[in-house]
Amino acid sequence: MTQWTVLYRKEMLEMARNYKILWIPIVFILLGVMQPVSSYYMPEILDTFGGLPEGTILEMPVPTGGEVLMAVLSNYGMLGVLILVLSAMGVVSAERQSGAAGMVMIKPVPYSSYILSKWAGLLTITLLSLFIGYAASWYYTKILIETVAVGQVFQSAAIYSIWLIFVVTLTLFFSTVMKGNASAAFLTILVAFGLSTVTSFLEKYMKWSPAAMTEHTGQVLLSGELDSSFLPALITTIAIIIVILISSIQIFKQKELLK
Template identity: 75%
Template sequence: MMQWVVLYRKEITEMIRNYKILWIPLVFILLGVMQPISSYYMPEILDNFGGLPEGAVIEMPLPTGAEVLMGVLSNYGMLGVLILVLSAMGTVSAERQNGVAGMVMSKPVPYSSYILSKWAGLVSITLLSLFLGYIASWYYTNLLIESVAAEQIFQSFGIYSLWLIFVVTLTLFFSTVMKGSGSVAFMTILVVAVISTVTSIMQNKLKWSPATLTGHTGHLLQSGELQSSFLPTFLLTVALIIVVLILTIQIFKHKEILE
C-alpha cells in the first residue's frame, strides 16, 4: 500500500510540474462558463455580428437551466474528452520509451501498484477538472438563466464522471498496449466515437452501454429522476472499467517481462 501511495504522489507531483493540475481545470472552467454566457448574450451577439437589416429585432427565448447544463456536458463530451485523452496519451507509453518505467520496475514494485497509481492520478485530475468546470457553469447558469437544484448538479456530476473515468481508463489501456502517443490518442478517440455512434444508432439494443450515461445525465437534469435502465448501465460500466484495468495490468506485466 505504501508503494502505491508513493507512486500516486509521484503522479500528482508530475502534474504539478508540467502544469496539468492548472491548465486542464482552466480549460474545463472556460468550456463550462462559455455555454451559459453565450446563451444569455446570444441575441446581442447576433445583433452585432449577424449582419441583420437595420431595425430588425431578435427575440430568442432563453434556454432552461437544464438545457444550458446539457450543452456544457456536450462540450465536455467533445472538447473535454479530447483534452483528457491528449493529456493522458503518454502516461505509460512515454515512460516506457524514456526508460522511467524500467527504472521504477527495477525496484520491488508490484505491476498493479504502478498501473493503478497512474489510473488514480488520471481519475483525480479528471474529477477535479470536471467538478470545477461544472460548478462554474452552474454558478453562471443560476446567475444568468435560472436556478438549478444542487441535488441535480451533484447527481449529474457523479453520473457523467463515470463516463469520463471510462474514457481515461481506455486511454491508459491503449497507452500500455501501444508505443506511440499519437496512436494512443487516435485509438482511444476512435473507440469512444464508435461506442457513442453505435449506441446512438442501436439505442434499444444497447441501452446499457456506457455511452448512455450522457443520456442519463440529461434526463436527470430535465426531469430530476433517474431512468430505470441507469442501475444496469452503472454496474456494467464499473465492471468494464475493472476488466480493462485488469487487462492493462496483465499486458504491462507481460511487456515488462519480455523486455
C-alpha cells in the first residue's frame, strides 16, 4: 500500500468521524430537492401566504425542466460553494496549527503525497455530494415538472463539477498559504465569487474563465449543445488547477522547512 493511499484513507476516515461524508451530501440533496418542489408549488404558496386579495387568479408559467435544474446549480453556486469552502478551510492549516502535519511528515512522507491526498479527499466529498444532490433534483424535476434527458443531466453535472473542483483546489491552496482557517475561507470565497462576478459582467473577454463553466451548464440544459468557447475554458481551468496544486505543494514544503 502506497503512502498516498494510506493518507487518502486517513482523510476519508476523518470525514467519516466528523460526519462530513454524511451531512454535506444531505445538504446538497436538500438544496437540490427544494428547487423543483418550490417551483411546482409556488402558486399555492403565494396564494396561501402572499396576502393577495380574495378572488385573485394567479397564473404563473411553469418553468421547464432545464430551467429548474439551472436554478439548482445556481443554488449550489452560492450555498453549496459556501458549505464546501467552510468544511474544507482547515484541511491543511488546522493540521499545521495542531502539529498533526509535522507528525505525518516525520515518516517521511513526500510533500506531494500529503497535499494530493488532501485534494483527493476534497474531490471525493465534493463530487459525491454534487452527483447525489443533482440526481435527487433531477428525479423530483421529472416527477413534478418534466423530464430532462439523462445525457444532458450528466453532461451538465460533469461540466459544473469542474467549477467545484476549481473552488476546492483554491480552498486547499489558501489553507496551505494561510495560518488561520477563517482567512483561508475568506480569501477563497472572495476569489471565487469575485471571479464569477467579473466573468458575468465581462463575459465577452472572460470566456476562458473557470467561472464560465457555470454558463456552459446552462447551455447544455437549455439547448443540449456547447459553443466553441467551452474547450478553451476547459483547458484553461485544468491548467490553472494544476498550477494551483503545484504551488500548494511547493508552499507547503517551504512552510514545513521553516518549522
